[in-house]
Amino acid sequence: MIQELRSQFPILQRYVHGGKPLVYLDNAATTQKPQSVIDAISNFYTTSNANAHRGGHALGAEATALYEGARSTVAEFLHAQHDSIVFTRGATESLNLLAVSIERTYGARLAGKSIVVSEMEHHANIVPWQLLCERTGADLRVIRVTDDGSLDMEHALEHIDESCAVVSIVHMSNVLGTINDVQTVCARAKELGAIAIVDGSQYVVHHDVNVAEIGCDAYVFSGHKLYAPFGIGVLCGRYEFLAELEPYQTGGAMIDRVSFEKTTYGEPPVRFEAGTPNIEGAIGLGAAIKWLSGLDRDAIRTKEHSLAKNLVEGLESDSRVRILGKRHALNGIVSLVVDGIHAHDLGVLMDEQGVAVRTGHHCAMPLMQRFGVGSTLRASLAAYSSREDVDAFLHAFSKSCRMLG
Amino acid sequence: MISQTIEEIAKTLDALPDWEERYGAIIAMGKGLAQYPEEHRTEQFKVKGCQSQVWLHPTLRNGTIYFDADSDALIVKGLVALLMKVYNERTPAEILNSKDDLAQQLSLEQHLSPNRANGLASMMKQIRLYALAYSLVKA
Structure with missing residues (x-):
């Protein structure tokens, strides 16, 4: 089902930075468009x-x-x-x-x-x-x-x-x-x-x-x-x-x-x-x-929840990671900070590995202030997000943390 | 000579085989940057136009500009360190007479994502502005 759905999004087939398959996890900023649109x-x-x-x-x-x-x-x-x-x-x-x-x-x-x-x-x-x-x-x-x-x-x-x-x-x-x-x-x-x-x-x-x-x-x-x-x-x-x-x-x-x-x-x-x-x-x-x-939105939501769960669990294997509003992250938007590492640096190195995430204040400076952070790294899911996206994210994330550690 | 230093850095970066090594080198440069004096970590010395926070503080001594610089993000700090190698301890005239296309000379757009190069341009502009200001004071 997921492959069929992904195939409707031509952009998901592309590569970035000289041959890295695009892993698009910046969906809360904007989603990609299906061929029918x-x-x-x-x-x-x-x-x-x-x-x-x-x-x-x-x-x-x-x-x-x-x-x-x-x-x-x-x-x-x-x-x-x-x-x-x-x-x-x-x-x-x-x-x-x-x-x-x-x-x-x-x-x-x-x-x-x-x-x-x-x-x-x-x-x-x-x-x-x-x-x-x-x-x-x-x-x-x-x-x-x-x-x-x-x-x-x-x-x-x-x-x-x-x-x-x-x-x-x-x-x-x-x-x-x-x-x-x-x-x-x-x-x-x-x-x-x-x-x-x-x-x-x-x-x-x-x-x-x-x-x-x-x-x-x-x-x-x-x-x-x-x-x-x-x-x-x-x-x-x-x-x-x-x-x-x-x-x-x-x-x-x-x-x-x-x-x-x-x-x-x-x-x-x-x-x-x-x-x-x-x-x-x-x-x-x-x-x-x-x-x-035309989609089964319940099924997609269930899948997004389970992917978000994978994301959260994978991230938490690093004790330096703090997920903001963790109990809500399963809804498909995961915002995090890593102790001692600037979110911006992580975003740069993850981008080099083909993983598109958002870093910054997400146009919500008062909320950033509320949680005492300047910026976070945010991964956000959409209907076409896959297990492979999550795995690639986690892989790129730990590699970036190692490089910056 | 500024142009000579740029050439040397360009050679070093070009010799690195992939993005990991290049970023590794830049991160290492950042870690080697001299401690920034806390009393200058103020709004006045912040560089505008960077996605992360960058501070740049100049001092003129015997006709030479000494910069203190820092960033809260490590990769940007590495780029700051790279700029310091090129522009620190130069005279205002040396800085103003140098070409302002450092990013192109270092092929940074190929080595790093374009967003990084934009931040670099803001820092360079600030360095040149300080140099210009000091050159006018002297005159």
Whole structure:
């Protein structure tokens, strides 16, 4: 099964650094793309390229149908309605859109209110809210992370109180692999009338999502981490929530009527899609989700767990290794530090052996600070990860440690 | 002579048969680097544009620049040591008149990944800036 799956990813056949087979374990940064996604993009340009929602000619109608078809595919994937899906550039833009539109809509009412995030957020789910606080006089509150890498739920429920205007929480940590109980967090936020937002960038890669069950107002993710192209992302909003929001960017396509006296805006989702959208990106994302839905996701998750277990056990044979949030690493994201060795050095030497991992702060500096480390080495799994990848990783890891020891 | 030192280092690196030996040599160079004075481990002497932390502290004595340098990552520290072999204890004029394509002269892009070469460029720029500053002070 795994060989058949891997064969759908042309890039996995390649070699790096003069003849070393590529071992790609940087999937939390971006996943590789299956042939069907590459074909969908290429076919669009070969047969149907035109602008969507403009002009009534044959190609324009095809492009529009493909673009809106992709929206339906995403809606189905999240168990949401078609008009709840806004295409963005990625999770980062989705979160910026939300922060800016929430400010434009609720403006002065945000002064003295609080915005709640957690210590394990990606910078994309910190900085837009921090700036919103600076502009409006709202207060940024941070939910603590426990020593074992979990969200401190007691602290969370304390922190989300009557003053709370927005709660924005990551579903699965890009550093620790922690999966948060976002249902409980969202329920608490909604009970107090706050807006509940979930960053699902890592979670959607491994799990099915039902936004109604989560109970959030908005769920965001990036396409490129989900086997789809760069430059496309999703903001899935509860329709009534979106319908109240002021627009983010303005221009073509998002308007109802324009005159020099007064412009009125279209309804969601077009209200939030100013200008020509990333049509090929949306089509690629639709193709990626269709590809995913043809897989046995339970079986893949089980395999990812077992590979992560192999990784953790192999790493722990070296007593200098410390895995951050170890109990969550089995979800497929393993972050570690080695006593006396800089993660950066390890990354360099592993790369020389063909093993692609990420080293650095993973756009989560507050979390690094929380654990008292400057940078970690992160290995992250995807559907096509194999036992051979894990073995090659462990082999390259111990060789690199020896060279640096 | 700067160009002579570069040639010697290039010869040494070229003679090494594979990546393991080359990185081994660079790591060994890093381990041999003189202790960095703790009082200069400050934001002011940090080199911008490197993925790991690099410190570079210059002193001018009798027209010669003496550098202290360090990094918290071992391979980068090795590259720092390599730069010190080339540029330490030179006059500002020597540094400014030398070619600034060290990475190419040492074929570092073939020997090491391009990312390493980028960090090297940041360090070289900083060395040249100090040399330029000292040359202006003197004038």
